[in-house]
Amino acid sequence: MHDLPLPFPTSPILAPKPQPSTGPVPNWDPTAPPHQPSRRAHLPAFTRPLPPARVGPRPRSASSPKPGTTNAASLSPSPSTPRTTTRNRRGCSTGSRTSKRCGSQGASGHRVWQPGSQSQSGPREGGGDGDGSHDPRRLRGEVEAREGEQSGGWGRVGAGDRWAGGEEGWGGKGELGLVPENVAVRTGEDGIAEEDGPQPLEGPKQHEISPDEDRPKPPLVRIHSECYTGETAWSARCDCGEQLDEAARLMSLHGGGVIVYLRQEGRGIGLSEKLKAYNLQDLGSDTVEANLLLRHPADARSYGLATAILLDLGCGGDQGIRLLTNNPHKVRAVEGPNREVIVRERVAMIPLAWKHGGKRGIHSKEIEQYLSTKIGKMGHMIND
Numbered sequence: 001m002h003d004l005p006l007p008f009p010t011s012p013i014l015a016p017k018p019q020p021s022t023g024p025v026p027n028w029d030p031t032a033p034p035h036q037p038s039r040r041a042h043l044p045a046f047t048r049p050l051p052p053a054r055v056g057p058r059p060r061s062a063s064s065p066k067p068g069t070t071n072a073a074s075l076s077p078s079p080s081t082p083r084t085t086t087r088n089r090r091g092c093s094t095g096s097r098t099s100k101r102c103g104s105q106g107a108s109g110h111r112v113w114q115p116g117s118q119s120q121s122g123p124r125e126g127g128g129d130g131d132g133s134h135d136p137r138r139l140r141g142e143v144e145a146r147e148g149e150q151s152g153g154w155g156r157v158g159a160g161d162r163w164a165g166g167e168e169g170w171g172g173k174g175e176l177g178l179v180p181e182n183v184a185v186r187t188g189e190d191g192i193a194e195e196d197g198p199q200p201l202e203g204p205k206q207h208e209i210s211p212d213e214d215r216p217k218p219p220l221v222r223i224h225s226e227c228y229t230g231e232t233a234w235s236a237r238c239d240c241g242e243q244l245d246e247a248a249r250l251m252s253l254h255g256g257g258v259i260v261y262l263r264q265e266g267r268g269i270g271l272s273e274k275l276k277a278y279n280l281q282d283l284g285s286d287t288v289e290a291n292l293l294l295r296h297p298a299d300a301r302s303y304g305l306a307t308a309i310l311l312d313l314g315c316g317g318d319q320g321i322r323l324l325t326n327n328p329h330k331v332r333a334v335e336g337p338n339r340e341v342i343v344r345e346r347v348a349m350i351p352l353a354w355k356h357g358g359k360r361g362i363h364s365k366e367i368e369q370y371l372s373t374k375i376g377k378m379g380h381m382i383n384d
C-alpha cells in the first residue's frame, strides 16, 4: 500500500520514510482533489514520541485523554494548562507548528513548559556570528542532514530518569531533556539536591510571575555539550557533570525548562582528542594551549543545531529564553544572525565549590586551572 505523506511529524523509529512513487498508486481515484502534503510532512522528525509516562499513576479526570490518545500529562506544568495536542495511533503529535509555544507540547509530542504568548520578532540588524552557520534555512538543512544519522532519539527526563536520550540511551547529534518539575537529580555527599532540591509535585508553582510583570518569565534553557569524563566518570578536571545536574535542578525548581544536549564532546574535538589534550595539560599546557598544540581550534563547537531545536520547540519570538551559561560566545551564537532566538537573560552557572566555600561541588587543582583559563582566555563570565 502506498504511504501518503502524513500531516504530522513522524519518528524515524516508528515510521518509515515515504518512498518515492515509482508508478500509479493502487486504488488511485482520479476524481479526487490532488493531495497537498503539509509543510510539516517534510520537516525533520526531531524527536520521537514520548514513552508512556513513568511518574506514577495519575487519577483520570473527566478531561483525561481517552485510551489511544496520549499527551504529556505528567509533564503538564499546571492542571489548568490547556492541553490541546493529542496523538494519533502512531503516537505522533497532531500539534501544529503555528500554535506551538516554547515549552508547550510541540511537533514532537513533548511538552516543555512555556508560559505566555509569543510573536515573531523582526530581524536584528548586523547581529550574529557572521560566519553564516546560523542561517535558519541552513540550520534546518543541518538538522535534516543529521536526522539520518540519529541512532537514538530524544528523551525526556522524568522521575527516575537520568540524562539519557530516552529508553534507547544517547543518540543523535543533539539530544533534548525536557525537565518537568519532578525531575530526578543526583544527590549525595556533594549532591546538589539535598539542601534546596526539587520538591516533587508539591513543589513551586510552575509559572513564575515576576512582581512587576503579569507575564511569566521566559523559560530556562541549558545548551550542554557532551562531556563523557565529567558527566559519566565524574572527573574532577571539569564541572560539566555538575553543570548538567545543576541545570536540571534549577529547572525543576523554576517551572521546567529545556536542555539541549549537543554531541560536541571535548568542545567539538571528540573524546580521544580531548584525552590527548589532557595529557598535554598534565605536561603544563592549559586547555586552550593543549587544543592548539593538537592543531584544533580552542573551541570547535557550533550552536546552529541548538538554535534550530529551540525554534522547533517554539522558543523563537519575543518572549525569548533565559540561558544558563557563563559563555558569552554561546549566548551570541545561539541567538542566530537574525536573532531568531532571543536570550533575554543569562543565568550564570557558578561552580558549587565557589558558592559553598568548597564544602560542595568539585574541587581540585585541575578544575581551578580549567576555570581560570575559561575566564582568562575564553571570556567566560562566572559571576551573577
Ligand SMILES: Nc1nc2c(ncn2[C@@H]2O[C@H](COP(=O)(O)OP(=O)(O)OP(=O)(O)O)[C@@H](O)[C@H]2O)c(=O)[nH]1
Pocket: 223, 224, 225, 226, 227, 228, 237, 238, 240, 243, 264, 265, 266, 267, 268, 269, 274, 277, 278, 287, 291, 324, 325, 326, 327, 330, 349, 374, 380
Ligand atoms: N578540548 C577540551 N574540552 C574540554 C576540556 N574540559 C572539558 N571539555 C569539554 O568542554 C565542553 C564544555 O564546555 P565548557 O567550555 O566547559 O563550557 P561551555 O559549555 O562553553 O560554557 P557553559 O555554558 O558556561 O558551561 C564539553 O564538551 C567538555 O567535554 C578540556 O580540557 N579540553
